[in-house]
Amino acid sequence: MAEPVLEIRDLHVDYGFDDDPTHVLRGVDLTLHRGEVLGIAGESGCGKSTLAYAATRLLPPPGLITGGEVFLTDREGRRRDILSLGDAELRSARWRDVAIVFQGAMNSLNPVFRVGRQIADAIMAHRPGVRRAEAWEQAADLLETVGISADRVRDYPHQLSGGMRQRVMIAMALALEPQVLFMDEPTTALDVVMQRQILEQISELRDRLGFSVVFITHDVSLLVEIADRIAVMYAGEIVEEAVAGDVYRRPRHPYSQGLLGSFPPLHGPRRELTGIPGTPPDLSALPPGCPYAARCPHAMDVCREVRPALTPTAAGEPARSVACHLHTEDVRLPESLAV
Template identity: 65%
Template sequence: MRQPVLEIRNLDVGYGLGDVALRAVRDVSLTLHRGEVLGLAGESGSGKSTLAYGVTRLLPPPGVITGGEVVYHPENGSPYDVLALGDRELRAFRWAETAIVFQGAMNSLNPVHRISVQLTDVIAAHQPDLSARARAERAREMLRLVGIAADRMDAYPHQLSGGMRQRVMIGMALALQPQIVIMDEPTTALDVVMQRQILRQLVALRERLGFSVIFITHDLSLLVEFADRIAIMYGGRIVEEAPASALYRDALHPYTAGLLGSFPALRGPRRDLTGIPGSPPDLTSMPTGCSFHPRCPKAFEPCPVTIPPLGSPDTPGGSTRTVACLLHPATNPEVR
């Protein structure tokens, strides 16, 4: 039986309030299970980073969470809603339970402090009774874990390469042995070889340490290879969620199919890359009905009118996946 570690329920995140408000994440429900890698993919502006910032309550103003809950299941203890935590509890929750590796590998480290300072201050903040020596030892251990020589402890960020910096960030994320690591496009700024290397390392570390990963990227090909399950976001909603292999073999949503058709397969016969016509929707004026219908090659009459609910499709193995498309009517649409 798979245990959930993080349950996002009907999360709504917007920017601004009142008439000018913009809904970047709409009614998203998503469950992360213990020990799994959940991939979150979509074009720029689909709301995937906003979702990650919302879950960790790190939204920069004017971002606001307008509804929903984020239930965290600690390893031992009863589950609680992250969105309802007070300041002090939230600080304790951060990094110790949910660590994040951010998009900008280059700018995630403070340029004026040594690596050692930035690795140990987080340990000091969460485990104040640990001695300075023990903290330094833990920090060295974390660097070894991600394959960086311990003598780089005293280096400044600018003395490290981009790949090393991102590995330092991954090491830092694991310093408190969190249950969840959120990775927000952690490898976008790196070259392809370095991307693979870091992801391999991440997968190996996960097998050793057993944390769960939410991996956010616009590169679906990476997820097909590394993720257990993949959720596809479009216009602030989840449009499809399925085990990685099922999604790759048999994408149900036309948008997923479009994403899959826009990168080359490593094996098998050559085929033309198609891409998706049009551009992502403007969040201030979303299309009516299914927000993908203006770009959808398979759109038919009800698409501009009816918002398709997310639910399990009536296909073989349909119970393990969900999709929001009128072509695949849900057998058990979630009650709204």
């Protein structure tokens, strides 16, 4: 496996500055390797976007990073903690080493500036020696890179479709050839045809430019199309991490199985959707034990008392970790979760 380019270690995030904050991320550990696409899946409110914004230090108030480290290995081979960088170092690292594509392209683009100017401004801000005319030429080339005609460089955001606006955001994020690209549900508001085009575009650009991607979505079946590995989040924690195909074909955590049963398959025969009963837990008042126990059809007494750690399964599967008591040595697995 390639060397790590981004390492998130024991990351904790709270919302609120009072004496009783809400713990929305609790000890998250993730590693992204060079050239890899790491998918992060989970329901709304599980902490996916918070993880992306915390790792890039874009977390707005009242969000507060209370612990952890985010190591980025830059082009010179230096391993630095993003959370400890000064303002000047952080400004230099953003867009050059790590960039982000936000979920709402229309809200992320300035409606009163042409899209070409917004890309050109980002280039000139990080490369002072580049002239404005040259930056506009680069902006036009970037639009063509993501499948938009160069003559649209002088259009305003409202003159573009939703899919084209999302492509503009991808072009802007790639303007300085970053090593790591966070994509926060970039296809959520798009139709299935445009989703497919965006996914193919990302895969093609990744293969050509060699950057690494953290792709965030609630749709596990979508991640199977693009991701190398998948990390499933629930209640601010990683509950399963494995190779994408293994998560899709052989989910080990009951929550992963529930997510897969909530979306129609992209290929193969039709099947009945099952969904997940109940609602996600209140992060400000989590119960003891496993946070998924109240919704889990396989919950045991130990699940309601002891919080499971994210560890390799008892079956010794390579490159897979699960936070579930069902996968300890002394438990007889249900058939649906058996190896």
